[in-house]
Amino acid sequence: MIEVRELTKRYGGTVALDGLSFTVEPGHVTGFLGPNGAGKSTTMNIALGLHTPTSGDVLLGGRRYTDLEQPLHEVGAMLDAAPAHPGRSALNHLRALARTHRIGRRRVEDLLEQVGLAGVARKKAGGYSLGMRQRLGIAAALLGDPPVLMLDEPVNGLDPDGVRWIRELMRAQAAEGRTVLVSSHLMSELELTADRLVIIGRGRLVADTTMRELAERY
Ligand code: ADP
Ligand code: ADP
Numbered sequence: 001m002i003e004v005r006e007l008t009k010r011y012g013g014t015v016a017l018d019g020l021s022f023t024v025e026p027g028h029v030t031g032f033l034g035p036n037g038a039g040k041s042t043t044m045n046i047a048l049g050l051h052t053p054t055s056g057d058v059l060l061g062g063r064r065y066t067d068l069e070q071p072l073h074e075v076g077a078m079l080d081a082a083p084a085h086p087g088r089s090a091l092n093h094l095r096a097l098a099r100t101h102r103i104g105r106r107r108v109e110d111l112l113e114q115v116g117l118a119g120v121a122r123k124k125a126g127g128y129s130l131g132m133r134q135r136l137g138i139a140a141a142l143l144g145d146p147p148v149l150m151l152d153e154p155v156n157g158l159d160p161d162g163v164r165w166i167r168e169l170m171r172a173q174a175a176e177g178r179t180v181l182v183s184s185h186l187m188s189e190l191e192l193t194a195d196r197l198v199i200i201g202r203g204r205l206v207a208d209t210t211m212r213e214l215a216e217r218y
Pocket of ligand 2: 071072075076077078084096097100141
């Protein structure tokens with residue numbers, strides 16, 4: 001479960017988040033919708049301890065990211081698909097991550113297979129296509145088998161096969177009882193993936209609803 005509580009973030013004079021609160025439940029794909037600049041990435045960055053909030057907090061299974069003992073086992077995220085180390089292969093990238101977090105080598109091999117990178121696992125990630133980088137990002141996010149997944153605009157720029165693959169993966173993760181939060185600025189994208197929807201604008205909550213309720217009410 002993800003709990004966003006009274007979250008405020010200011011960058012100098014810019015108010016990126018303005019008292020934002022909502023909860024994301026396990027077992028669903030929850031879409032996080034809002035126009036560019038609404039505060040979606042800021043919310044996810046704070047959830048992952050990459051930015052500090054001005055006030056309020058985000059709890060993952062009841063704790064702040066910075067208080068998690070084994071963060072990779074608690075939350076997996078793909079915030080952008082740029083490889084952290086372009087000179088490193090997918091295999092070495094995942095192995096390094098696995099080593100740091102005491103995850104077995106076998107899990108790395110299995111994941112490379114699962115995300116469809118087994119054939120290019122020894123090539124440098126800097127030469128990967130966008131779709132392959134997304135697959136590597138997803139593999140890193142899944143490495144610790146976390147109960148919470150957070151994906152920031154994961155299908156941007158992907159070919160139809162890649163888009164379908166990520167959608168199916170998110171739905172399968174939710175069906176296994178995980179909490180999945182996926183951001184997009186496009187309703188047309190989220191209506192194909194999400195069954196719940198959190199809509200924000202200018203750092204504030206606009207609606208917290210289900211797709212069904214949205215279709216019936218509007
Ligand atoms: P979204 O992900 O919904 O497109 P963001 O969270 O990226 O929105 O941005 C929310 C607001 O915060 C925007 O006005 C953006 O310009 C501003 N912002 C985001 N990151 C920074 C930063 N590092 N420095 C200054 N302003 C920022
Ligand atoms: P390194 O020293 O090799 O960079 P780190 O342990 O610092 O190893 O990990 C950094 C890399 O791991 C980055 O690519 C980052 O995106 C990824 N990473 C860290 N935590 C997570 C997470 N919870 N979910 C997905 N990827 C993560």
